[in-house]
Amino acid sequence: MKNPAEFRLMRPATIGDAIQAFIQNDDALYLAGGTDLIANIRRGIKRPRALIELNTIREMRGIERVDGGLRIGANTTLAELVASSDLVGAHAVLARAASLVAGPTHREVATLGGNLSLDTRCVYYNQSEWWRSANDYCLKSGGEVCHVAPNTRQCFACYSGDIAPAALVLGAKVGLAGPEGARTIPLQDLYREDGADHLSLRRGEIVTDVFVPVAPSLRTGYEKVRVRGAVDFPLAGVAVALHRDADKLSGLSIAFTGTNSRPLLVEGTAALTGTHLDAVALGKLVARQIKPMRSTSISYLYRRKVASNVARTLALRLWTGD
Numbered sequence: 001m002k003n004p005a006e007f008r009l010m011r012p013a014t015i016g017d018a019i020q021a022f023i024q025n026d027d028a029l030y031l032a033g034g035t036d037l038i039a040n041i042r043r044g045i046k047r048p049r050a051l052i053e054l055n056t057i058r059e060m061r062g063i064e065r066v067d068g069g070l071r072i073g074a075n076t077t078l079a080e081l082v083a084s085s086d087l088v089g090a091h092a093v094l095a096r097a098a099s100l101v102a103g104p105t106h107r108e109v110a111t112l113g114g115n116l117s118l119d120t121r122c123v124y125y126n127q128s129e130w131w132r133s134a135n136d137y138c139l140k141s142g143g144e145v146c147h148v149a150p151n152t153r154q155c156f157a158c159y160s161g162d163i164a165p166a167a168l169v170l171g172a173k174v175g176l177a178g179p180e181g182a183r184t185i186p187l188q189d190l191y192r193e194d195g196a197d198h199l200s201l202r203r204g205e206i207v208t209d210v211f212v213p214v215a216p217s218l219r220t221g222y223e224k225v226r227v228r229g230a231v232d233f234p235l236a237g238v239a240v241a242l243h244r245d246a247d248k249l250s251g252l253s254i255a256f257t258g259t260n261s262r263p264l265l266v267e268g269t270a271a272l273t274g275t276h277l278d279a280v281a282l283g284k285l286v287a288r289q290i291k292p293m294r295s296t297s298i299s300y301l302y303r304r305k306v307a308s309n310v311a312r313t314l315a316l317r318l319w320t321g322d
């Protein structure tokens with residue numbers, strides 16, 4: 001890693017000031033905790049001439065109870081999520097996912113907004129300038145070919161943030177603000193299946209907060225598989241939320257990270273409800289929809305199998321209440 005090239009640093013006090021700073025410097029990038037972005041700048045992957053720091057914006061901080069749920073500011077750190085007394089019951093899955101992100105020092109500065117907006121990752125991309133140039137780069141970094149799938153024109157770099165799947169199974173929405181105004185969208189609409197351009201954020205748009213609806217009697221959990229037991233991105237991460245009504249499964253949501261270019265909310269789970277939990281059918285449904293590619297040093301076949309198995313065991317555990 002090299003020292004970064006010179007850049008201007010702006011420290012706005014409000015969301016409006018941050019957007020104005022972007023309008024005046026549209027070669028700028030937003031910076032939150034910097035645990036992802038600064039590493040990418042030092043690798044020469046990103047070369048902003050200006051950084052607009054978001055952590056100085058107080059209105060984007062904190063967790064509050066609002067009508068129908070919780071509002072969590074995008075500047076809330078992952079350590080604050082882990083320690084929050086508001087994230088109880090079904091919402092505890094957010095704290096659980098946050099607790100598994102990187103290491104304790106990262107979590108002190110890393111933010112919810114930065115985690116949801118994390119760049120996609122690939123073994124051919126998260127490398128030094130020298131390494132990438134020796135391979136003639138790739139589609140995501142200005143080259144002509146994807147080394148993972150050379151016969152395609154698509155990038156399959158993987159989304160690997162831990163919190164998105166947990167928020168997805170809770171039905172979260174995100175608040176956005178940008179030069180074209182403010183809007184609220186379902187979290188799943190923040191993402192698309194394109195490793196080179198996986199966020200649907202408009203130019204200059206900021207994730208300002210996350211709204212999580214109340215979820216009484218929802219049983220939730222998050223599990224992740226990684227190479228090292230600590231400080232590692234997920235090879236596969238799965239969140240499950242289910243409603244059990246006596247011996248009947250009356251609601252089921254499953255979401256993944258580390259398998260696709262977007263955090264994937266599994267479709268078709270309603271077909272599994274109305275009876276007891278069928279873990280075999282659940283495993284098959286998952287295996288059909290997730291698409292791990294050769295974008296990590298670990299076999300994509302292993303990732304597909306382990307993701308499906310973890311989903312099954314987690315759902316069974318929530319079903320039995322163990």
Ligand SMILES: Cc1cc2nc3c(=O)[nH]c(=O)nc-3n(C[C@H](O)[C@H](O)[C@H](O)COP(=O)(O)OP(=O)(O)OC[C@H]3O[C@@H](n4cnc5c(N)ncnc54)[C@H](O)[C@@H]3O)c2cc1C
Pocket residue numbers: 029030031032033034035036037038039054074078100101102103106109110111112113114115116117118119160161162163205206207208231232233234
């Ligand atoms: C060694 C190591 C291990 C890691 N392990 C994990 C892991 O296990 N799981 C995991 O999920 N992550 C992991 N990470 C990545 C990173 O630490 C976290 O995802 C963290 O939550 C990113 O948040 P941040 O505030 O530091 O984001 P930043 O680095 O500041 O920003 C990340 C990206 O999001 C954009 N951004 C930030 N905030 C906003 C906003 N509010 N609105 C719009 N765009 C925004 C930035 O422009 C940038 O593109 C790891 C990083 C390292 C270095």
Ligand code: SF4
Pocket residue numbers: 121122123124125138139140141145146147148149154155156157195196295
């Ligand atoms: S999936 Fe292909 S284009 Fe995308 S980062 Fe990896 S090698 Fe590059």
